Amino acid sequence: MKPLMLFAIVCLVAIVVVVSFGLQLAPNAPVALSPESAAYALYICPTTSTFWDGFATALQPFHKYLIIALFATIMLLMFSWGWALYQNLLADSFKRDSFQKPWQMTKFTFWVAVIVTLFVMTPNYFRSVTVDGLPGQYVLCESDTPGARAVRSDAVHN
Numbered sequence: 001m002k003p004l005m006l007f008a009i010v011c012l013v014a015i016v017v018v019v020s021f022g023l024q025l026a027p028n029a030p031v032a033l034s035p036e037s038a039a040y041a042l043y044i045c046p047t048t049s050t051f052w053d054g055f056a057t058a059l060q061p062f063h064k065y066l067i068i069a070l071f072a073t074i075m076l077l078m079f080s081w082g083w084a085l086y087q088n089l090l091a092d093s094f095k096r097d098s099f100q101k102p103w104q105m106t107k108f109t110f111w112v113a114v115i116v117t118l119f120v121m122t123p124n125y126f127r128s129v130t131v132d133g134l135p136g137q138y139v140l141c142e143s144d145t146p147g148a149r150a151v152r153s154d155a156v157h158n
Contacts, residue, residue, distance in 0.1 A: 024144075027144055028144045028145065028146055029144065030142075030143035030144040030148075031043060031143045031144075031148050031149070031150050033143075033150055037150075040152060040153050040154075041150040041151065041152065041153060042140060042150070042151055042152075042153045042156050043140065043141050043142060043143050043145070043148045043149065043150055043151075044129065044131060044138040044139065044140060044141065044148070044149055044151055044156065045138065045139055045140075045141040045145050045146075045147045045148050045149070046136060046137070046138060046139075046147060047124055047128070047136075047137040047138060047139055049122060049123060049124060052122040052123070052124070053122055053124055053128075053137070055119065055122070056119065056120055056121070056122045056125065059119060059120050060120075063120060066116055066120070070109075070113055070116075073109050074109065076105075077102065077105055077106060077109055080101065080102040080105060081099075081102045081106075084098040084099050084101075084102050124139050127139045127140045127141075128158075129156050129157060129158055130156075130157050130158075131151055131155055131156055131157075132155040132156075132157070133155065134151070140156075
């Protein structure tokens with residue numbers, strides 16, 4: 001296995017472990033709430049990554065066309081793999097070279113899909129909320145995130 005691939009796997013495992021167990025390098029003091037109101041509160045923070053949010057918003061009109069292009073590419077990819085398999089079945093022998101182009105196209109399609117997904121779905125995409133009575137853009141966050149505010153849960157909308 002290539003060292004870069006091994007490094008990527010180790011980093012991915014480390015990220016999953018840190019996120020799964022809620023580990024933090026420098027935890028902050030949580031926002032203090034009374035026990036009665038804690039059950040009805042959500043914590044929000046102002047949006048910080050305005051560049052990526054703006055970039056994703058600029059790509060939003062093209063989202064449908066990106067999906068269409070992805071599925072068209074996947075269909076061409078299936079035909080390419082099918083044709084290579086069919087040619088090998090006709091020849092009644094395995095020719096590795098006939099699968100070289102479909103495999104290259106598969107890798108390229110996969111990485112393009114990953115990059116486009118990262119561009120369209122920023123870190124704030126799934127946690128963005130609007131709050132009744134508060135102007136601006138907010139995201140859900142933890143009670144110990146710097147800048148966190150507690151608001152009533154019925155005032156927060158997705």
